[in-house]
Amino acid sequence: MQGSRLYEGQKLALKYFFVAVVLFGAQLLFGLLAAIQFLYPDFLFGVLDFSINRIVHINALVVWLLYAMIGAVYWLLPDEAGIEVVGVKLANLAFYILTAAVAVVVLVYLFIQVGPGKESTIWFITEGREYIEAPRWADIGIVAVVLVFLYNVYATVMKGKHTGILVVLMADLIALAGLYLAGMFYTDNIAIDQFWWWWVVHLWVEATWEVYVAAVGGYILIKTLNANRKVVEMWLWIEVAMMFGSGILGLGHHYFWIGTPEYWWEIGALFSALEPVPLVGLFVHVLYDWGKERGKGNTIKNVPAFAWLTVETFGNFLGAGVWGFMHTLPQINLYTHGTQWPAAHGHLAFFGAYVAIMISAIYLGIQGKAGLKELKMTKAGWWAITLITVGVLLMTVALTISAYVQTMVERGMYGATWEGFFVAQADVWFTQGMGWRLFSGLMVIAGYGFLVYDLLTCDKKQPAEVYEEEAAAATA
Amino acid sequence: MDKKPSVWSSNRFWRRSATWVTGVSAVLLIFLTMDSMSQMTMGTAKDIENKVAKRIPSPVVINYKIDYQLNRKRGHEVPIIGGMDANGNSKYEEKEKFFGRDDYSEKEASELIHKGKLTIQAKNCMDCHTLLGNGAYYAPDLTKAWLDPTWNTLAAAYGGKEYAIAAFLQNPPAMAMHERKMPNLGITKDEAKAVVAYLKFMAAIDTNGFPRNFGKIKGAVDARK
Amino acid sequence: MEFYMQDIPHEDFLPIFVISAAVIMFGMMYAGFFTIVKLRLVKRYFMVFAYLSWLALVASIYYLGELLRVEPYTQKVLIGAMFGYLVFPHMVYFILEKVHTRYEHSN
C-alpha cells in the first residue's frame, strides 16, 4: 500500500539503485583481489590475473555509478516535473536489457579474458582501453539504452514543469551521452587513440559528471534541508559556468605527453589549476545553506543523505581539488605521470565526488520508498559512513606514500627504466603503503557490509518519534 | 518594496553566462583539437625520405635505428630516428635490422603496426602497464620499452633484442625476472612480432620529453645540469 | 635559455607536493573562514584568519613557483591569480546575498 504513493519512474529508480549497490560490492571485491596481488603476486596468477581483476574493479565502478546516476534522475524526474515519467514501460525494458548486457560483458571478462589480435576481439571480448574495455557490441547497446533514457527525460520535462535543476540536467545528460561516442572507434595511432579516450574520461569526470553532481546535489539540499530553490538554482548556473569554464579546457592536463603539441602545457596548467575553484564554491554553498537553515531552526529531513552529501563536498574538494592539483602542473606531472599518484588521486576523487553523493541519493530513495517524512541516522548507518570514509582516506594516504616513493626512486633516480620500476616497487616504504592499502580496503568492505544492512533495514529502525509523527500525521 | 533587482541575482543572467562560458570553451576546444589532430596524424614514408619530423612518424621507422636524446633547443629529450645530426635532430639515415630486414615497405610496416595495436588491445596490456604513461601501475611503462637497457643485456643471447622481446612475449613466465610475473596471454609468434614492431614505433613518438631522463642510471640524473 | 620545463632535483619533490596541497588547503580556509564569518556563525574578528589564510596562500604559491622554476610569464599569471582569488569570495557572497534578499521573503 505504501509503495503505491511512488511514481512508476521512482520504482524504476529503486531497481537501478539495487543493481548499483550490487555492482559496488563487485567493485570492492575485485579491487581487493588486485590489491592482494600487489603484495602476493602468485595469488590467482594465471587464473584471474591482475589485469582482469582491475578491469572488473574499474568497470564495475563506472557502471554502478552510471546506474546510480540514471536511477537518481528517474527518482527526481517525476518529483520535479510533477508528472509520471513519459514512456516508463520502455524505460523498464531498457533497464532489463542493460542489466543483461552488463552481466554478459562481465562473464566474458572473467571467463574469456583475452582474444587474438583481431578486430573480432574488439567487437566481442574486450577493447583493452582502460575504463571503457566493454566490447563494441556492448557500446552500441549502451547507446541504445541511453537514447531511451534521454527520451524519457526530455519527453517528461516537455510535458511537465521545467525546473532549473531539470534544465541543467537535460543539457548535461546529452553532453554526457554524446561524449561516450568519442570512445567508440579504433585507430592504429595510439596518440590519437588516447587523445579521444581522454575526451570520454576527463570530460566525464571533470566536466559533465561534476555538473550532474551539482544539479543532483542541489535537489538533495532542497529535500534534506528545505533549502531555498531559487538560491539553489541560481547557484547551480554559477557552478555550471565555473565547472565547464575550467573543466573543458582543463582537459589539456592529459595532453602533456601523449604525442600532442606543446601548447597544451600552458593551457592544461592554467585551466586545470582553476578546476578546484568550483569545488571550493560547492563546499561554500553547502556550508552557506546549512548555516542559513540552521539559523531558522529547521531540522534535517534525511540525516544519512545529508551526511553523505557533506562527505561528498569535503571528499570532492580533497580528492579532486587537493590531490588533483598536487600533480596537475606539467613541471611535476612529468615525474608523476604513470605512477601511483593518479591512483591515489583517482580513489579519493571518485569516492568523494561520486560514490558519496550516489549513496546520498540512494538514501533519499529509501526514505521515499518507506514514505517517512524524516529519516534519522541509525547505528549501522554511522558505522557504514565512518568505516567507508575513513577507509578510503587511509587508502589515499597509503597510496600517496607509495606514489611518492615511486616518483623519487623510479623517476627521480632511475630514469623510468624497467629496473627502476622494480627497485621502487620493492622499496620497503612502497610495499608498506601497499599493505596499508590492503588493510584499508578491508575497512571499506566492512563498511560496505554495514551500508547494505542499513539500506535494507534503516526504515524499520528509526527512533520512536519518527513513527509517532508519522502516525499523528495519518490520523490528523 | 525598493529598487529593481540587481542583475547579479538574476537567474537569467547566470544562465546566459553559463551558456556562453560553456560555448566558448567548447568552441576553443574544438579548434585546438583540429589543430592537434593535424599535427598528430601519422607520417608517411615520404616524410621520412624528405626528413620531415612528425610527432607520430610513419610505421617504416621500424627500419631505422631509434634513440632518445636531449635536444638543447627544446630543453628535453626527443626521439632520434636514423642517427642524430649536429643540431640534435634526426638524420633518418642509419638503418637497423628488424627481424633480419630493414626494407619493410610502408604497406608491410603498416600491417605490422595494425596487428600490433590490435594485439595490445586484445590482451589488455594497459590493465597492467602504462603506454604513453596511461594505464595501470602494476607493471613498467612501455612508452620507451624498446630502448630499455634491460633488453641490451639479453640481445646477444637471442640474436638481437627484437628476438628477445618476442620470445619474452610468447611465454613471459619462462623469462621472468622478478617475483611479480607477466602472465602467458597466448600471444602467437606473429602477434609477438607485431607487438615488438609497435613498441619500436611507439619509442619513436615525440612525447615532449616523457619520460624524463629515460635510461639514465642512478646518480647520472641530477648530474646533468 | 629559459625553458618552460626545467629539470627538478628529486630532493624538491616532497616540498612540491606538500606546498601544492597547502595551496589548495589555504585556498579553502580563506573561503571557509570568510563564509562562516559572513553567516555570523562565529565572531567577526575571525575574518582576520580569512585574510591570514590568503597571505599564507600567496606565500605558498610563491614558494611553489620557486620550486618549479617557473619562467617570468607564469610568474605573472600566478600573481594575477592570487588577486583574482582575493576578490572571488567577496563576489560570491555579494551575489548570494543579493539572491537571498531577492527571493527569501517571497516564499
Ligand code: HEM
Ligand atoms: C571528481 C573529479 C575527478 C575525478 C573522479 C578524477 C579522477 C581521475 C582518475 C581516475 C585519474 C586517473 C586516470 C587513469 O586511469 O589514468 C585522473 C587523472 C588525473 N587527474 Fe583527476 N579526477 C578528478 C578531478 C581532477 C581535478 C580537479 C584535477 C586538477 C586539479 C585533476 C587532475 C588530474 C591529473 C593531472 C591527472 C593525470 C595524471 C596523469 O596521468 O599523469 N583531476 N583523475
Ligand code: HEM
Ligand atoms: C576495497 C577497496 C579497494 C581496493 C582494495 C582497491 C584496489 C585497487 C587497485 C589494486 C587498483 C589498481 C591500481 C593500479 O593499477 O596500480 C585500483 C584502481 C582503481 N580504483 Fe580501487 N580499490 C578499492 C576501492 C575503490 C573505490 C571505493 C573506488 C572509487 C571510489 C576505487 C576506484 C579506483 C580507480 C578509479 C582505479 C583506477 C586508478 C587509476 O588508474 O589511476 N577503488 N583499485
Ligand SMILES: [Fe+2]
Ligand atoms: Fe582530468
